[in-house]
Amino acid sequence: MHFSDLGFIALILGLGCAVYTGCVAVPGAQRKNTRLVASAKRGVLAVAFFLVLASAALVVSFLSHDFGVSYVAQHSNLAMPWYFTTAAFYGGQEGSLLYWALMLSVFSAIFVLTARWVAPVLAPYVMATLMAIETFLLIVLITVSNPFARLPVAPPDGVGLNPLLMDPGMLIHPPMLLMGYMSFSIPFAFAVAAMITGKLDSAWLRSIRRWMLASWSIQTAGLILGAWWAYHVLGWG
Numbered sequence: 001m002h003f004s005d006l007g008f009i010a011l012i013l014g015l016g017c018a019v020y021t022g023c024v025a026v027p028g029a030q031r032k033n034t035r036l037v038a039s040a041k042r043g044v045l046a047v048a049f050f051l052v053l054a055s056a057a058l059v060v061s062f063l064s065h066d067f068g069v070s071y072v073a074q075h076s077n078l079a080m081p082w083y084f085t086t087a088a089f090y091g092g093q094e095g096s097l098l099y100w101a102l103m104l105s106v107f108s109a110i111f112v113l114t115a116r117w118v119a120p121v122l123a124p125y126v127m128a129t130l131m132a133i134e135t136f137l138l139i140v141l142i143t144v145s146n147p148f149a150r151l152p153v154a155p156p157d158g159v160g161l162n163p164l165l166m167d168p169g170m171l172i173h174p175p176m177l178l179m180g181y182m183s184f185s186i187p188f189a190f191a192v193a194a195m196i197t198g199k200l201d202s203a204w205l206r207s208i209r210r211w212m213l214a215s216w217s218i219q220t221a222g223l224i225l226g227a228w229w230a231y232h233v234l235g236w237g
Contacts, residue, residue: 004069004148007057011148014050014105015138017043022131029124037124041112044127047134048109051102055089058098058147062088068154071095071147077160084161087170091161094147096178101137103182104130111186118207125193126186133185169229177226180219186211 021043028036058071062085067073075088075095090099108130115123141147161170187208194204 002066002068002150003057003060003064004066004150007054007061008142008146008148010050010054010057011138011142014047014054014101015135015142017046017050018131018134018138021047022128022135025124025128025131029121037120040124040127041115044105044108044112044131047131048105051098051105055098055102058095059086059089061148062086065158066154067156067158068150069147070149070151073151073155073158075159075161077158080160080166083171084166087165087174088161090174090178091165091170094141094145096174097137097141097145098147099175099178100182101134101141103179104134104137104185107183107186108134119199119203121197121199122190122193122204122207125196126189129189129192130185133189164233167229167233169225169232173222173225173229176218177222180215180222183211183215183218187215 021040024036024043025040027033028040061069061072062076063082065072065076065078065085071092071094072088075091076085080088089095108127111118111126111130118126190204190208190211194200
């Protein structure tokens, strides 16, 4: 078994946990069943575990130069330094989607672990919304944009990254920007939960204040780094 096989299995298991979480969180809230809500929280943590496992499998595939993986062959080669080889993880569509799914699962896990300050009526719907987004991303990854798809015959070397991406900016700008995008999923999920429950007072806004500040900070840092990179490499494009 290759690490890519382990990664694909982790995606499937993550999808199963995401669907399960969404299916038990809402009934748990409607029936005020604390056991179902607690089970949903564990499901969110399980999704994060499997996404970390899948991401680690892809990184190992890159670092071990497993060119039997189509995505690895397309975005790395033997001549690339290890740090650019690692950054190739998000150098294409499949890896970027996996990174999005990873960040969403991590932020969802952070929410679950810090949910004590969230109104109990909102938390299950927040989890269900986050897992609905996660389910969509995982379905895309498993079906039409699989980063672990293997080639019939492994080439001796890969194509490598686009030369414009072989820059220090590649190491920090894309992950920061993509992280910022996904961090806004938490405030979005709170807004959906507030509309579903009818709790449209200012309480839910206070609940997401720290999340919004963190999201704006991450996104601003990503945009500033992107501007620096564009000036550094292309002279503002």
